[in-house]
Amino acid sequence: MAPAQRPDNTLSGGPSPWLPQKGTVVSRQRQTHDVITLGLEVPGTFSYHPGQFNMLYVHGVGEVPISISGHRTAENGHTVVFHTIKVVGNVTQALARLKKGESLGIRGPYGSAWPIETFAGNDLVLIAGGIGLAPLRPLFLHVLEHREAFGNVFLLYGARTPADIVFRRDLEQWRKRFDINIEVTVDHAWAGWYGNVGVVTKLVARAPFDPVHAVCYICGPEIMMWFTVQTLRERGVPDTNVFLSMERNMKCAIGFCGHCQYGPEFICKDGPVFPLPKIWKYLRIREL
Amino acid sequence: MEPKAYILARESFEALLQSLKSRGYTLIGPTIRDDVLWYAEIQSVEDFPIGWTDVQGPGQYRLQKQDRDTLFGFTVAANTWKSFLFPPRLLLWRSKRTENGIEFEQPTRSIPKLALIGVRACELAAIQVQDRVFLQQEFVDPEYQARREQAFILAVNCGTAAATCFCTSLGTGPKASNGYDLALTELPDGKRLLIEVGSEQGDEVIQDLPVHPAKPADLQEAEQVIQNTVSQITRELQTEGLQTFLYAQYENPHWDEVAKRCLTCGNCTLVCPTCFCSTVEDRSDLSGDLAERWRTWDSCFSLEFTYLHGGPIRTSAKARYRHWLLHKLATWIDQFGTLGCVGCGRCITWCPAGIDLTEEVRSLQRLAHREVDHAKS
Ligand SMILES: Cc1cc2nc3c(=O)[nH]c(=O)nc-3n(C[C@H](O)[C@H](O)[C@H](O)COP(=O)(O)OP(=O)(O)OC[C@H]3O[C@@H](n4cnc5c(N)ncnc54)[C@H](O)[C@@H]3O)c2cc1C
Ligand code: SF4
Ligand code: SF4
Numbered sequence: 232m233a234p235a236q237r238p239d240n241t242l243s244g245g246p247s248p249w250l251p252q253k254g255t256v257v258s259r260q261r262q263t264h265d266v267i268t269l270g271l272e273v274p275g276t277f278s279y280h281p282g283q284f285n286m287l288y289v290h291g292v293g294e295v296p297i298s299i300s301g302h303r304t305a306e307n308g309h310t311v312v313f314h315t316i317k318v319v320g321n322v323t324q325a326l327a328r329l330k331k332g333e334s335l336g337i338r339g340p341y342g343s344a345w346p347i348e349t350f351a352g353n354d355l356v357l358i359a360g361g362i363g364l365a366p367l368r369p370l371f372l373h374v375l376e377h378r379e380a381f382g383n384v385f386l387l388y389g390a391r392t393p394a395d396i397v398f399r400r401d402l403e404q405w406r407k408r409f410d411i412n413i414e415v416t417v418d419h420a421w422a423g424w425y426g427n428v429g430v431v432t433k434l435v436a437r438a439p440f441d442p443v444h445a446v447c448y449i450c451g452p453e454i455m456m457w458f459t460v461q462t463l464r465e466r467g468v469p470d471t472n473v474f475l476s477m478e479r480n481m482k483c484a485i486g487f488c489g490h491c492q493y494g495p496e497f498i499c500k501d502g503p504v505f506p507l508p509k510i511w512k513y514l515r516i517r518e519l
Numbered sequence: 520m521e522p523k524a525y526i527l528a529r530e531s532f533e534a535l536l537q538s539l540k541s542r543g544y545t546l547i548g549p550t551i552r553d554d555v556l557w558y559a560e561i562q563s564v565e566d567f568p569i570g571w572t573d574v575q576g577p578g579q580y581r582l583q584k585q586d587r588d589t590l591f592g593f594t595v596a597a598n599t600w601k602s603f604l605f606p607p608r609l610l611l612w613r614s615k616r617t618e619n620g621i622e623f624e625q626p627t628r629s630i631p632k633l634a635l636i637g638v639r640a641c642e643l644a645a646i647q648v649q650d651r652v653f654l655q656q657e658f659v660d661p662e663y664q665a666r667r668e669q670a671f672i673l674a675v676n677c678g679t680a681a682a683t684c685f686c687t688s689l690g691t692g693p694k695a696s697n698g699y700d701l702a703l704t705e706l707p708d709g710k711r712l713l714i715e716v717g718s719e720q721g722d723e724v725i726q727d728l729p730v731h732p733a734k735p736a737d738l739q740e741a742e743q744v745i746q747n748t749v750s751q752i753t754r755e756l757q758t759e760g761l762q763t764f765l766y767a768q769y770e771n772p773h774w775d776e777v778a779k780r781c782l783t784c785g786n787c788t789l790v791c792p793t794c795f796c797s798t799v800e801d802r803s804d805l806s807g808d809l810a811e812r813w814r815t816w817d818s819c820f821s822l823e824f825t826y827l828h829g830g831p832i833r834t835s836a837k838a839r840y841r842h843w844l845l846h847k848l849a850t851w852i853d854q855f856g857t858l859g860c861v862g863c864g865r866c867i868t869w870c871p872a873g874i875d876l877t878e879e880v881r882s883l884q885r886l887a888h889r890e891v892d893h894a895k896s
């Protein structure tokens with residue numbers, strides 16, 4: 232007997248949600264020794280919300296989730312979607328090796344976004360560790376565009392060393408504005424670095440935002456997010472105003488493969504961005 | 520409204536199979552392969568394991584010949600119907616290197632029209648669980664959808680239960696209640712089959728057959744068969760409050776104890792009719808111009824399952840068993856509005872260590888209570 236299904240999905244044999252579309256590399260911008268930003272042109276408009284990600288496929292190599300770090304509309308009306316990729320293994324290395332004009336597979340956007348609309352008037356605190364700045368970048372750009380809608384705005388960013396700082400050019404530009412606070416720290420410094428040294432939680436502890444009315448967006452290694460959450464709680468930021476972007480192995484991004492499960496959540500579709508109260512109890516469980 | 524019910528003579532069962540065949544269905548039914556019951560393509564009743572029954576227990580499986588010529592005198596096969604609706608290996612798409620860069624293409628294939636012969640109540644419930652996964656979420660799996668929509672389901676109400684069966688605890692069996700085209704009960708005289716109609720397609724097939732309407736006495740006889748099966752079921756899983764209980768057990772010391780026995784072989788997930796996890800494989804030809812992406816079944820018991828650069832998340836056997844059990848009996852409910860277990864007992868039978876989830880739940884409960892008592896005193 233025919234199965235029960237969602238009424239809007241009655242069409243059978245439709246295009247597979249596993250199938251990527253073609254994207255073309257139109258720009259490559261080296262960020263650090265192991266991070267590169269690829270501009271990928273896709274036909275027509277590409278709408279997404281800050282915090283969402285795409286699955287990028289390299290011919291014959293594999294497919295991995297990469298956050299959308301920005302976009303622009305090309306002269307030909309197509310969209311260039313930016314992805315900032317840290318080389319850690321097979322697929323990311325193959326992505327980083329793609330030359331201008333070469334093509335790849337792209338499907339998305341997937342997942343939840345940083346909630347922002349409901350927080351007009353609040354102080355905003357964006358907290359990033361390492362490559363975690365990538366999914367926060369489009370959020371930050373959005374905030375800059377609608378700057379008057381919010382209270383004080385902070386971007387607190389921690390990198391391993393001065394050489395690991397991504398979006399250097401952006402950071403320099405943004406720093407010139409007087410209506411935002413940008414703080415960068417590194418775990419290990421060397422001669423010539425005049426900035427902060429130490430973990431990002433130090434910046435979180437002392438940034439002059441109003442804890443009760445601050446909304447915090449965090450993306451970075453899990454351990455960094457854990458300590459950041461502790462600091463925010465100590466400062467009295469309500470859990471409901473804290474959002475984290477989580478990461479797990481992903482083979483599909485469409486709720487089928489089961490790999491991204493985190494307790495009852497599927498990080499690919501319920502996340503990657505979660506309000507803290509939704510995952511608070513799982514953050515402490517090892518090997519979840 | 521009472522479902523329409525008919526009596527079909529046992530010797531006319533072949534006519535039922537042939538009627539389905541003539542309607543273009545490929546028949547998938549029970550056979551014996553390598554000393555186990557196995558669902559596979561069949562041509563006629565000749566392929567049936569007539570008179571055979573199965574003896575199942577934790578880590579144990581044996582076939583036995585009975586002195587009755589039953590068609591369906593056994594319980595669930597070693598494999599599952601999901602093999603046919605959610606194939607273990609499937610080509611998702613191809614990527615071709617051309618002058619204009621890479622091009623993607625979806626394989627065109629004719630999806631077989633399958634008649635699933637002898638689907639048990641618990642297995643039907645499992646198909647409905649997978650329907651929720653593949654058809655009722657944000658995305659729809661078109662491959663599953665195409666197979667599933669065309670499938671004809673001939674359910675069988677169980678005339679016997681294995682020692683591993685616990686459908687009664689989960690309300691999934693031993694009688695199929697909905698979702699079938701036809702449901703059949705073998706009546707005790709071995710000469711008559713009671714057939715209930717569950718869909719229009721089922722009704723059409725019935726029109727081809729030499730049936731006569733079932734009398735109240737026949738229905739009573741069929742009901743007696745079910746009651747008799749219910750009385751054979753000894754295994755139990757207490758589901759009341761189970762989800763809440765399990766969510767509080769992440770740190771229960773019993774997980775360490777299970778981990779000593781669990782071989783993390785993943786058998787329990789491969790034989791489970793509801794498990795849906797998969798992984799992907801990329802292959803290319805020698806020239807590298809043609810690449811293919813395949814989807815294969817995966818198991819949450821493998822280390823690679825949770826790999827992130829730097830290593831897997833669930834490294835210990837404890838974490839993997841905990842994930843599996845909690846998924847089946849707790850998180851599944853949040854994800855899909857139903858339990859991930861239908862009580863078919865396969866994971867108990869096919870676990871080389873004989874680990875029995877119903878027993879593990881009881882152990883967790885015992886230990887949790889002991890801790891509570893401890894805290895009180
Ligand atoms: C929602 C989301 C957004 C992400 N955004 C970015 C981003 O903007 N920039 C960036 O550099 N990285 C991002 N990552 C991490 C990125 O997906 C991994 O670095 C990448 O999958 C590693 O693949 P690899 O083949 O190079 O590494 P290998 O170590 O060779 O990994 C082998 C396979 O394991 C899986 N895997 C390994 N690490 C991860 C991981 N961290 N997350 C998910 N799957 C993994 C992949 O399937 C990978 O192909 C994101 C991950 C997620 C889940
Ligand atoms: S679990 Fe119930 S429905 Fe399934 S085979 Fe056993 S008796 Fe039949
Ligand atoms: S968990 Fe075990 S008993 Fe439950 S449906 Fe799966 S194989 Fe059957």
Ligand code: FES
Nearest residue numbers: 484488489491499
């Ligand atoms: S990535 Fe496959 S289910 Fe989430």
